[in-house]
Amino acid sequence: MGYSPLILAFFRAVFVLSVLTACPAGLAASLSESEMRKALVQANKQLPVIVDQETKTRLDNISLSGKTVSYNYTVMTLETTVSLPAWVIDNEKRELIAKTCADPGMRKMYLETGYSVVHVYRCRDGSVFSSTLVSPSDCNKSRK
Numbered sequence: 535m536g537y538s539p540l541i542l543a544f545f546r547a548v549f550v551l552s553v554l555t556a557c558p559a560g561l562a563a564s565l566s567e568s569e570m571r572k573a574l575v576q577a578n579k580q581l582p583v584i585v586d587q588e589t590k591t592r593l594d595n596i597s598l599s600g601k602t603v604s605y606n607y608t609v610m611t612l613e614t615t616v617s618l619p620a621w622v623i624d625n626e627k628r629e630l631i632a633k634t635c636a637d638p639g640m641r642k643m644y645l646e647t648g649y650s651v652v653h654v655y656r657c658r659d660g661s662v663f664s665s666t667l668v669s670p671s672d673c674n675k676s677r678k
Contacts, residue, residue, distance in 0.1 A: 570649075571598055582608075591655075602650045602667075612657040627666045635673035645670045 574596050582594045590610035597604045634640050634651055644651050648670060655664040 567598070567601075570603075574598055574603070601648055602652055603644055604652045604654055607653070607655045608658060609655055609663075610658055612663065614657050614659045615661040615663045616657075618663075623664065626664065630666045631668050631672050634668040641673065645673050 578595050581596070582592045585591050585593045585607070592608045592610060594606045594608055597606065630653060634653075635645065640651060643649075645668070650667055650669040652665060652667045654662060656662050
């Protein structure tokens with residue numbers, strides 16, 4: 535079974551962020567909130583960037599609110615929000631949580647340091663059509 539375009543876009547975004555921030559292993563564990571903000575400011579200087587050519591998904595910015603890091607995407611091929619069946623949305627969310635937890639960079643940078651990650655996907659008109667929160671406890675559950 536192949537990955538959905540949103541999951542592929544997520545992995546491209548993670549790769550782009552890891553290249554942009556170039557956070558050495560072990561450094562993430564010692565990042566304070568202000569240092570995390572500085573790292574995200576540096577990453578945001580390189581954004582927006584298209585992370586998926588097929589769906590024209592663009593990573594617009596990465597923001598921080600308390601202990602939640604938000605990856606904000608726009609899917610340029612979607613003009614306005616469409617209604618998707620609940621099972622499609624549920625499958626996408628489960629897959630996105632599993633892939634976020636499995637990604638070593640996301641675990642080290644955020645999840646192992648107590649941060650949650652939310653992936654917010656918007657249509658071109660700015661309306662949100664998908665938002666998935668991944669908390670450290672989600673990853674702990676998937677390891678058991």
